[in-house]
Each structure stands twice: as structure tokens, then as C-alpha cells.
Amino acid sequence: MMAVPDDIATGAETAADRAGEDHSSHSYGATFWIALVIGWFMIAYAVWGMYAQKADANPPGLLKWVFGLALLHDAIVAPVVTIVGLVAAWLLPERSRGPIIAALGVSVLVAVFSIPLLRTFGKRELNSSTLPLGYGRNLAIVLAAIWAVAAMAVIVRTVRARR
């Protein structure tokens, strides 16, 4: 009889699970193949629709944006975020590392989200209800709130560690 390792016997998550090699063919059952057919059918419908309405959808321009954004993410955004994360983790003291990296990430996200508002790309001279707020001031308030939460988290951790 074979010895069963503890983690398998208990069903607990193992390092191998975390590393996540899930490519063994046994995980591709009927669900996978059925979903595959339905999914590709929907994709085919999407491509048909784009070309059926090509005057509005402009498929070449559309697909350039669709795949361009993915390329931008995978080739630029993700590596930059990874490197910045590694550098920040290396520079920052352990206790403040998590909250500062989290605050940095959320701040960048909110700032990027606000770019079209700050630059007022969509402001229309003849329509006062378009982008009506003071977005610079408002972004500053949101960022201040994010960093206040991060500062509180650092303080709480420091106090807890001293006890």
C-alpha cells in the first residue's frame, strides 16, 4: 500500500497547488468541451455582427484597439507594475510595506481612472452638465483618504507589534 502524503490525505492546499500546474488532461471533462463549443459559437456571432455592421463597428479599427489594449497590458503595464512592486518591497521597511504598496496601487488606479475627467476630454462648451465637478480638488480628497487609511494601517501594525 502506498503512503499518502499528509497534505493529500487532509485535502489541504499544497505548494504545488499554489504553483498551480493544472494542465493534466483529466481536468478537461465534458464541461470544458461543451463550454468551448458554446463560447466559440458566441465569438463567431460577435465577429459576424461586427462585419454585418461594419460601417459602425469598423472591425479593423475595433480589433486593433481590442488586441492593442491586451498587448499594452501584458507587455508594458504588467511588467512595470511587477518591477515597481519588487523595488518598493525591497526599499520599504517590513511593517509599512503592505499598506504603502496597497495605497500606491490604489492611488495610481484612481489617478488613471480620473485622467479623462481631469483633462476634460468630454467637456462640451454648449452643455454645462458635462463633467461639471472640480475633479482636481476631488481627486486630491480621494487620494488623501487613501493615504489616511494606509497611515492608520501602519500605525495599528506598529502599536500591535510593540505589545
Added chain:
Amino acid sequence: MTKTMSATRLARSFAAQRDKALEDPRHSQRSAAILGISLGACFTVCFLTGLYSHFAQHPPGWFTLPASPTGLYRITQGLHVATGIAAVPLLLAKLWSVYPRFFQWPIAQSLAHLIERISLIPLVAGALFMLFSGIANIDLWYPLPLFFPTGHYWVAWLTIGAMVMHIGAKATITRQVLTRPPAAAAPVGGVEPDDRIVRRRFLTMVGGASALLTIVTIGQTVEPLKELALLAPRHPDAGDSGFPVNNTAAEAHVLEQITSPGYKLEVDGAVATPIALSLAELQALPQRDAELPIACVEGWSASRVWRGVRLRDLLDAAGAAAGVSVTVHSFENGLYASSEINPGQAQHPDTLLALAVNGAALSPDHGYPVRLIGPDRPGVMQTKWLNRIEVHP
């Protein structure tokens, strides 16, 4: 020779970094599964509410836009935009979480695995496009070389198709990693926090970012939260007469026609007696009040009290048969120059030819002299600057 060796060493060290990253609980299958389920729920809500708006504006034969509940369009489209915004941190976190797996080598272990990985291309590309194009659109920013509703609609089918495939590929593993207990606690006295704490902190941050973006934008449709709408592209109180305007009279080039002294609203088509009424004659008819939202597909809305003539009263006055459908026509040109009203909506007591809002006559930007306002209609189908009501047999 040396070059080949150093390239091999570089590849090995890269692979070692990748495997080290995958040991991190934030890159674990459990994190990916939790983020994936959240994202799947958001995208499903976005897809269904998006379809609802699509059917409302381009009704297929089997679909009839209901007249009640009154706020259905407002709720579905507020939810559509809010859910899309909340999905932004989830999507970025999910992509970050699984990014090390992007560098799996060899690329695939089996044909099924290869197909699964190829299916990720439309999924990731489509998801990024849907959120980017949607947010640009609510910001009234149009950088894409296409008509937004058409492009957003078809890429939605592409994305959801890819999502269905991804769910099929991941259903088993997701169930497995979520039903078994998480990894054992950290070594006793270890300085590194427990995996569960690391994962929980990461997911809390992601959820917090979603909540934050929701809080600072949802006030554009949930009026009690309007003071918190710091980063919303519209504000329910901002605009002519104290609420937003999609398209102003000046932008629509209708100012001259709507202020003409000879203005008449015509009711014709399948009626016993075609009629043409001046503004004074419309004002002399029985006036009704209805509190109805003006709700935009862009996720903003504002509820106001409208006053005017019931559409069904006017149809009766012209001798239209019961249960007719109607097209209202505007002085405006272009895509939203007219809109269809199905029999159920035309007969609804709250479907008004509004002459006033919040106790004051309509301003030019809100549709002077007469606009349509009815329950559960997309904002662009609450047609302004009416000049003709065409009754269909």
C-alpha cells in the same frame, strides 16, 4: 557558446523567479478563483443589463419594453455602469494574480490545454476593451475609431463567449481549490505572515479599491449618495434646471424652430381626425403629474416631477384605436430624431407629453415646448422638441 550559456542561465533564473512568485498566496489558484468568480459575476451583470438596454433601443420581435416597474431602466443601467467600474480593480488584480502563469513553459501540455490558453486571448483583450471603452464613453470621451454602442455590443459577445469557455475550463479546479481547506499556518515563530493573512489582505485591498471607485461615482444615479460622487462624470443636480442634459438645444440646432410663434404639435397617421395643437392649446388640456426618472445608458439618472398631457388622452382626442403603437418625432435630426412607443407604454397613465418639470415650464435644453417622458425608457428615447405624433395602424 558563452552567449548560449548565459541565455540558458537567464531563462533558468526567469523560470525560478516565476516559480517563486507562484508560491506567493496572492498568485495562488485560490486567489485567482476568488477574483475570477467576482469578476464573472460582474461581467454577467454587465452583459445582462447591457442586453436589456440593447433590446430597449432595438427591440427584437419577441421583446416588448415593459412600462413598469417605472425605474427598471434606471436601475439596470445604473447597475451596468457601477458594476463595470467596480470590475476595474478586480480585472487588474486578477490579471496581476495570474500573470506569472503567462510564462508557463512549454506553452501547453495537451491540445485541450492549448485551446484553453488560446481562448484567454479574446477573454483578456475583450475584458480590457469593454471596461476601457465603457469608461471612456461615460466620460463622453470618444477615442475609438467607431460608433461606441455597436463596438461595445459586439465585443461584449466576444468577451462573454470567451468567459463561457474559461468557466468551462476552470470550473473543476475552482471547485477544488475553494472546497478544500487553505494551506496550513506559517511555521511557529516565523516572521512571514500566514498565507491566509497575506491573501486576505490582498483581496481586501482589491475589494476596497472596487468599493472606493463605486462610492465616488454611484452618486450620479443613486441620488442620496450624490455628495460623494467626487469622480462621477455627471451629477444629478448639475445642469440646466438643476439636472443633467444629454444634448442641449444649441447642440441639436433646434433653437429657431422651437421658438417659432407658429409652433404646432401634429397628431396624424392612423387616427379618425388628425389634429394640430399650439402650445397654448396643449396647456389648456387636462394636465397630469408624474414623478419619473430621466435615466441615461451612461449610468446617470435624475428623478423629477413632470407635468403635461397624457399621451393616451391625446390619442383619444384624435380618435386613435385602442392599443396602437406610436412614433414621436422631434425637430432634432440624426439618430435620436424619433422614438417608438409600444402599446403598453402609450397607454400607461404616466406617459406624458411634458410641458413642465418641477413646477416650471420646460427649458429649451430639456425639450421646450413639448417632450416625451414615460416610465422605464432609455433617456435617448425620452424624445425632446416634439413636432409630430405618428399613430400606427
